[in-house]
Structures are given as structure tokens and as C-alpha cells.
Amino acid sequence: MxxxxxxxxxxxxxxxxxxxxxxxxxxxxxxxxxxxxxxxxxxxxxxxxxxxxxxxxxxxxxxxxxxxxxxxxxxxxxxxxxxxxxxxxxxxxxxxxxxxxxxxxxxxxxxKRHSFEFLRTIAHLRPRTNTFGAVARVRNAISFAVHRFFQERGFIYLHTPIITGSDCEGAGAMFRVTTLELDRAPLLDGHVDFSMDFFGSPANLTVSGQLEAEAYALAMGDVYTFGPTFRAENSNTPRHLAEFWMVEPEMAFCDLDGNVELATDFLKFVFSYVLDQCREDMEFFKRFIDPTCVDTLEKLISQDFERLSYTEAVQILSKAEESFEFPVDWGCDIQAEHERYLCEKVFHRPLVLTDYPKTIKPFYMKVNRDKKTVRAMDVLVPKIGEIIGGSQREDDYQTLLDRMNELEINPDAYRWYLELRKFGSAPHSGFGLGFERLVQFVTGMSNIRDVIPFPRTPGNISF
RNA sequence: UCCCCGGUAGCUCAGCAGGUAGAGCGGGUGGCUGUUAACCACUUGGUCGGCGGUUCGAGUCCGUCCCGGGGAGCCA
Structure with missing residues (x-):
């Protein structure tokens, strides 16, 4: 039967x-x-x-x-x-x-109840526990909600490469991909001769599908990627993984306002979907993991996200009576403590910060008329911090080239990316969302290693 | 990578001022019960993270390394 x-x-x-x-x-x-x-x-x-x-x-x-x-x-x-x-x-x-x-x-x-630390040592068996079963089901539901949201809006699902030839995308250290034998690599003038390697030049695991997504957005209109991403940073925190999944929509003919709107609509859609489809699992998280998680999601669906510029945020922070470890000054990066203060103490809701100084943001973001700030946006949520980072992209050939030279990025490696600004360039925008951070936020799970089946972190590849 | 805390039984932990290890849960056996993380009794169980040092004697003090947690940085 x-x-x-x-x-x-x-x-x-x-x-x-x-x-x-x-x-x-x-x-x-x-x-x-x-x-x-x-x-x-x-x-x-x-x-x-x-x-x-x-x-x-x-x-x-x-x-x-x-x-x-x-x-x-x-x-x-x-x-x-x-x-x-x-x-x-x-x-x-x-x-x-x-x-x-x-x-x-x-x-x-x-x-009986086991500690999450212990369960991490038996990652092959932990899905048999209530918590990890619930996480797996909710993660699955969120994945489906991601596709449904974009598909219903006519976005094309795009598979960007996992292996990439660019060695610097400004998003952190990368993992080298090679078939050379490390202890007997061919040398040329004392350096490894990558012309002998599989691709004939250095290759790495991707840190973002954004650049490739831009090419397809400037052809298909609206696209999104949803795939694995790799960062070789030695980050040991409950919010970082060496291998994680990222959602990256990219939209042609879309400015920063449209980008912010899509990001907030997206989060609200996902939260509604999970509350609707995973009620029992969510009640479990509310009871055993985080008593506020269901209420938080319900509130977010109904309330608006607070939007303010970096400059406004700095003004609020410099007037704050809170004593911060890092002083606030225009031009400095907003620290985790500042994000938390704004989110949890001033506005009590998620925050969209926009128009950061160009000096603290990557080369591809569109420079504002003031020439000092870029059309960037970060969506900050309580506890997790930055869950979405995005921007309107620089669509002017000369400005982009100038920015690359300013930051000493070799334009040769980005020839194709620059050409997109030469042939039918158009305003376009997009963002990146750390999928595991979204799962963390929804479930209330405090360690990112517990929302992905087999976490990859520095010194940990046992499963 | 930096700062703080921790590593003792299969799991969660206790072990006070250095004197050669304990509890609860689990496992085993028996009892009881339409039971609900069942209950009761008995029983099993340890290179006290590794290495080195101080000491008559180290789980306990010192050094060092490894691993885990929290915070920071980097970021998603």
C-alpha cells in the first residue's frame, strides 16, 4: 500500500x-x-x-x-x-x-532536549529533532515563497556561474578554484603559472551573481538569482557562513525608490507566506525558541518600514544620549551598535537606510548629484542587523570607469561589465539578501549554523 | 583575526580553600500504568580537551595548543 x-x-x-x-x-x-x-x-x-x-x-x-x-x-x-x-x-x-x-x-x-552545540556535532542526525525538522520545513517554505514572489511579478530566474574569473568583486575574500597540485604548482618567475591551470587563468568561487545578473536584467527586464555564494572571510559569528545562499533580484528601468519598494514588498510577502503555510512550526518556534517571533512577523506585515538617509541617521545618532563604543561621524561606517540603536530603540521597526557616502560603498553603485553619496540601500532588522544590501547601479560609462580608477580596480577584468554601459545602458537596480539570515529572522534561531543543513564555517567541513 | 567565558559519564551540569570524582537525564533489568519529555526501584557508566610545568599530591594552580559559546571587525 x-x-x-x-x-x-x-x-x-x-x-x-x-x-x-x-x-x-x-x-x-x-x-x-x-x-x-x-x-x-x-x-x-x-x-x-x-x-x-x-x-x-x-x-x-x-x-x-x-x-x-x-x-x-x-x-x-x-x-x-x-x-x-x-x-x-x-x-x-x-x-x-x-x-x-x-x-x-x-x-x-x-x-530529551539537546543543546544546539551538541547537535551541530551530529549534523547528519539533527534533522530528526523537532527544532531542526521545523527549521527544514520553514526554510523550504521560504525558498518556495522567494520563487513565487518573483515569478508572480514576471521575473526570470537566472542561473549565474558558481565559478568566476574575476578575482575582486569587492565583497570579501574568495575561495580559489584550481586543478593544480598545490605542492607542485608550475611556476613562472617565482609565481604560480595560472596559464597551466584548468581555465588558463585564476578562478574563484563566486561571492555574488550581481554583475552577471545585471547583464541579463539589461536584456530581460527583471531577473533574480537564488543560489550558493562563498566567502572565504575568517568570520566567526552567529551571522556568517563560508557557504550560504543568496537571493539577488536585478531590475532594469528601476531606480532606488523602486528597489526599496520591491525589497519591502518582498519581505512582507515572505513573512505572510510562512505564517500562512507553517503555522504549527512557527508556533513551535514561538514556544521554544523566541516568544516574539510570530508577533514580530505579524507586525512587520502590517507596518511600514522606516526609511531615512545615511545623513539623517548620522544626525540622530550624534544627538543620541546613548554612549557608543564607536563615535558617529559623517563618512564613517554605521556600526552594528548604531544599527541596533536605530532599529530597536528609536524606531522599533525595520529600517531602510539609503544614500551612503561613496567612500564606504563598492564601485558599481550610482553616484548621486552631490558626488559624495551613492544610491545605496541597506535594510536593517532588529537582532540580525543588515538583511538586505542593494543599490541603484552606476549606468554611466565614464562615471563607472572613473570610479574604478579611483578605487584602483583594473577595468580590464570588467570589460564586459563596462560594455553594458556602452550599449543601450539604462537605469537599473537590485539587491542581495542573505537567505540564511532571513530564515534566522523568521524562526528566531540565534545561530546561522542552525538554519542551514550542513554549515560551512572556518575549520568546519566535517559533514 | 581581536576581547571575554567555557571544555568533567552518551547528554546537561556540580565539584567550595590543591588530598586520586558526583547528580539528573539516557542505557540495562524488574515493577506499575490508555500512556503523553510517563512513573517507581535497582544497576551501568569517566585517559576530568591535548601537551608541558609547579607540588609529596593537580579536575582544581601556571604555560601553551586545540575545540565550543558570546561580543567585535568583515559582510549577506
Whole structure:
């Protein structure tokens, strides 16, 4: 018989139905009255299905009574109304098949709460816990919401390269990709001769698909990427990964205002979708992870994001009575403490900061008329900080070239990117969103390593 | 990479002023019960992160390295 998902059995509550389910045993409670209770979870939802196993089963004594937490089972039986509290229906087993047993001495998961630090050391088993199951389902829902949002608005999903030839995109250290043997690399004048390498020149893992997305935006109108991104920074924080997923929309004929509008619409859409589709998991996060997470999302959907310029932000900060570790001065970068102060103490809501000094932003951002600021935007949310960073792009050939020379970036490496400003250039804008930070914000999970299945961080590649 | 805190049983932790290790949970056995992180009794369980030093004696003090957490920087 075809396997039913537990989520559907619990939702339909079809008493009398004959079903087959399969999953992993979470807990078992024995009764000497000749039966036992088995809680089965198949990952389809947070809740378990209570299975009633009775003595009359042919393998009751030899197998059923010896079942351990973690065992894989297939159960066929009848859905019945449950006389006990805590569940509306339960499954009275006719057949219980042990598919994979578990040695209780060595199985690391117990039927009690584990620390996230410990669970990180068993990343292959942690999806069998309530929290990581819920994270996986919510992450999946957010992914789907991302695609749905852009698809409904006519954006083209674009696959930008993972391996890139540009060695400096201004977004941090990169991972080198090579087929050369490190201890016997061919040398030329004392340096590694990359003409002997696979691509004939140095190659790296991408830190952003933005530049390539711009090329397609200036042909297709609106595009977005959603893929893996790599940063070789030695960042050891609960907000950084060496491998993470990034969402990057890029829109032709769109200025900074349109960009801000898309970013806020996007966040609101995702939050609504998750609250709508993952109610049970979200209630779990509210109860065990962050009591404010559901309220926060509900508030964000209804309220407007505060928008102010960098200059205005600096004015507010310099008048603040708060004592900051880093002094506030026009031209300085806004520090994490400043972001938190503005978000959590002044406005009590997410913030869109725009028009930063050009000296603290990358070369590709459009320079304002004042020649001092660029059309940049950062979306800041409480706790996480910067969740979105974007800008209107410089679309004037000469200005972009001047900026590159100013920052000592070799234009030769960006010839094709510059050409986009030569042939049918148009105003265009886009942003990048760290997908895991979004999942963190939605779920309230405090460490980014717990919202991606197998986190890659400095010194950690065990799974 | 920098600052602070931590690493003791499978897990979560206690171990006060240096005197050769404890609890709860888990596992095992038995009992009880339409049970809900079930309950009760008994039982099992440790190179006290690694290396070096001080000392008659180090989980405890010192040095160093490794790992984890929090904060900062870099950023998404």
C-alpha cells in the first residue's frame, strides 16, 4: 500500500481509514496491559502519529517491545479516534515492520532536549529533532515563497556561474578554484603559472551573481538569482557562513525608490507566506525558541518600514544620549551598535537606510548629484542587523570607469561589465539578501549554523 | 583575526580553600500504568580537551595548543 504522510492523516482525521505510514520512532511507552504506544515521526510535520501496538501482532514480543528511539518503521493499520488527550486520532497497528533498528547505547539522540552545540556535532542526525525538522520545513517554505514572489511579478530566474574569473568583486575574500597540485604548482618567475591551470587563468568561487545578473536584467527586464555564494572571510559569528545562499533580484528601468519598494514588498510577502503555510512550526518556534517571533512577523506585515538617509541617521545618532563604543561621524561606517540603536530603540521597526557616502560603498553603485553619496540601500532588522544590501547601479560609462580608477580596480577584468554601459545602458537596480539570515529572522534561531543543513564555517567541513 | 567565558559519564551540569570524582537525564533489568519529555526501584557508566610545568599530591594552580559559546571587525 502507498505510504501516507502523517501530516495528511492528522489533518484529515479520517476515522476508519486503512493507511500505511513510515517514519522514525521518537518515543515508545510500554504498557503491561499487552500493548504499547509508539510515537512515529516522518518529517512531514512537527507532530508525531501515536501508533497503538497490541500483543496480537505476530512480532510483538521479539521486535515491537524491543524497538528503540530512532528505529525506522513501516506501520499499516486503521485510523481511530483517540481516547487519550493530546491527539485527536491515532493509528491502531495491524502490521509493524522494522526497517532499520537502532542501537540505544550508541544512538546519540535521546528523547530529551539537546543543546544546539551538541547537535551541530551530529549534523547528519539533527534533522530528526523537532527544532531542526521545523527549521527544514520553514526554510523550504521560504525558498518556495522567494520563487513565487518573483515569478508572480514576471521575473526570470537566472542561473549565474558558481565559478568566476574575476578575482575582486569587492565583497570579501574568495575561495580559489584550481586543478593544480598545490605542492607542485608550475611556476613562472617565482609565481604560480595560472596559464597551466584548468581555465588558463585564476578562478574563484563566486561571492555574488550581481554583475552577471545585471547583464541579463539589461536584456530581460527583471531577473533574480537564488543560489550558493562563498566567502572565504575568517568570520566567526552567529551571522556568517563560508557557504550560504543568496537571493539577488536585478531590475532594469528601476531606480532606488523602486528597489526599496520591491525589497519591502518582498519581505512582507515572505513573512505572510510562512505564517500562512507553517503555522504549527512557527508556533513551535514561538514556544521554544523566541516568544516574539510570530508577533514580530505579524507586525512587520502590517507596518511600514522606516526609511531615512545615511545623513539623517548620522544626525540622530550624534544627538543620541546613548554612549557608543564607536563615535558617529559623517563618512564613517554605521556600526552594528548604531544599527541596533536605530532599529530597536528609536524606531522599533525595520529600517531602510539609503544614500551612503561613496567612500564606504563598492564601485558599481550610482553616484548621486552631490558626488559624495551613492544610491545605496541597506535594510536593517532588529537582532540580525543588515538583511538586505542593494543599490541603484552606476549606468554611466565614464562615471563607472572613473570610479574604478579611483578605487584602483583594473577595468580590464570588467570589460564586459563596462560594455553594458556602452550599449543601450539604462537605469537599473537590485539587491542581495542573505537567505540564511532571513530564515534566522523568521524562526528566531540565534545561530546561522542552525538554519542551514550542513554549515560551512572556518575549520568546519566535517559533514 | 581581536576581547571575554567555557571544555568533567552518551547528554546537561556540580565539584567550595590543591588530598586520586558526583547528580539528573539516557542505557540495562524488574515493577506499575490508555500512556503523553510517563512513573517507581535497582544497576551501568569517566585517559576530568591535548601537551608541558609547579607540588609529596593537580579536575582544581601556571604555560601553551586545540575545540565550543558570546561580543567585535568583515559582510549577506
Amino acid at each position: 502507498k505510504r501516507s504522510r502523517i501530516v495528511n492523516i492528522l489533518a484529515s482525521q479520517e476515522v476508519g481509514a486503512t493507511v500505511t505510514v513510515a517514519g522514525w520512532l521518537r518515543t515508545k511507552r510500554e504498557s503491561k496491559g499487552g500493548f504499547c504506544f509508539i510515537e512515529l515521526n516522518d518529517g512531514s510535520c512537527l507532530r508525531n502519529l501515536q501508533v497503538i501496538a497490541e500483543e496480537r501482532l505476530s512480532n510483538y514480543r521479539e521486535e515491537v517491545l524491543r524497538l528503540q528511539t530512532g528505529s525506522a518503521l513501516r506501520v499499516s493499520g486503521t485510523v481511530l479516534e483517540s481516547p487519550g488527550r493530546g491527539q485527536a486520532v491515532e493509528l491502531r497497528a495491524e502490521v509493524i515492520e522494522l526497517l532499520g533498528e537502532t542501537d540505544p547505547e550508541s544512538y546519540p539522540l535521546q528523547k
